Amino acid sequence: EIVLTQSPGTLSLSPGERATLSCRASQSVTNYLAWYQQKPGQPPRLLIHDTSNRAAGVPARFSASVSGTDFTLTVSSLEPDDSAVYYCLQRSAWPWTFGQGTKVEIK
Amino acid sequence: EVQLVESGGGLVQPGGSLRLSCAASGFTFTNYWMHWVRQAPGKGPEWVSRINPEGNYTNYVGSVKGRFFISRDNAKNVLFLQMHDLTADDTAVFYCARTLTPGEKTVPDSWGQGTLVTVSS
Numbered sequence: 001e002i003v004l005t006q007s008p009g010t011l012s013l014s015p016g017e018r019a020t021l022s023c024r025a026s027q028s029v030t031n032y033l034a035w036y037q038q039k040p041g042q043p044p045r046l047l048i049h050d051t052s053n054r055a056a057g058v059p060a061r062f063s064a065s066v067s068g069t070d071f072t073l074t075v076s077s078l079e080p081d082d083s084a085v086y087y088c089l090q091r092s093a094w095p096w097t098f099g100q101g102t103k104v105e106i107k
Numbered sequence: 108e109v110q111l112v113e114s115g116g117g118l119v120q121p122g123g124s125l126r127l128s129c130a131a132s133g134f135t136f137t138n139y140w141m142h143w144v145r146q147a148p149g150k151g152p153e154w155v156s157r158i159n160p161e162g163n164y165t166n167y168v169g170s171v172k173g174r175f176f177i178s179r180d181n182a183k184n185v186l187f188l189q190m191h192d193l194t195a196d197d198t199a200v201f202y203c204a205r206t207l208t209p210g211e212k213t214v215p216d217s218w219g220q221g222t223l224v225t226v227s228s
Contacts, residue, residue, distance in 0.1 A: 001169075034214045036152075038152075042220075043202050043204075043218035043219065043220060043221060044144075044152060044202075044218060045218075046207070046214060046215065046216040049207060049213065049214050049216075050213075055207070055216055056216075085151075087151055087152065089214060091212070091213070091214055094166050095154050095166070095168040095169070096154040096214075097154070098151050098152050098153065098154075099151070100151055101151050
């Protein structure tokens with residue numbers, strides 16, 4: 001099973017600041033990595049699929065990239081509505097697995 | 108508008124069984140892979156199972172193999188998850204989800220609101 005390790009566990013930033021979230025895979029997942037945002041009481045919302053493709057309706061301030069097995073989600077300028085837990089997900093091998101999540105708090 | 112509405116959750120005793128349903132609308136159900144994903148209280152999501160559009164190919168996460176069975180009724184646009192031998196570790200919100208792209212094993216972009224399964228005596 002592929003393990004995804006996310007860091008940091010919690011990110012506390014002010015509106016307008018840049019957020020950088022990391023997801024490291026235990027083995028190659030090629031480009032089959034996605035990012036989800038989840039707010040309390042809601043299902044996950046797809047932000048990014050296949051490493052860097054924004055899902056429909058996702059603001060351009062969300063972007064993602066990869067270097068080897070290290071994936072990064074960047075929020076260029078945080079807004080209060082971005083407060084949530086962010087999960088990465090790999091679909092390279094079954095079972096698909098999520099990272100443990102990064103909580104983003106807006107000060 | 109894509110709609111996925113789960114039902115069938117509730118309180119069940121350890122060792123019991125439960126059948127979850129997911130009513131789909133707003134898209135051509137027969138074109139999409141469908142998934143069940145669960146999330147234990149305070150934990151991250153965990154993939155449970157997936158099924159192909161025709162309903163003849165399935166996958167399960169190891170912890171539920173032989174206990175959970177996914178199926179679909181393409182005539183009625185409903186996805187099912189039959190669960191047996193439930194334990195406390197199965198306590199979670201169960202989400203039904205549809206993949207992003209028809210016919211492909213892509214990640215889900217549409218999710219239901221979930222149904223809570225609580226296993227307790």
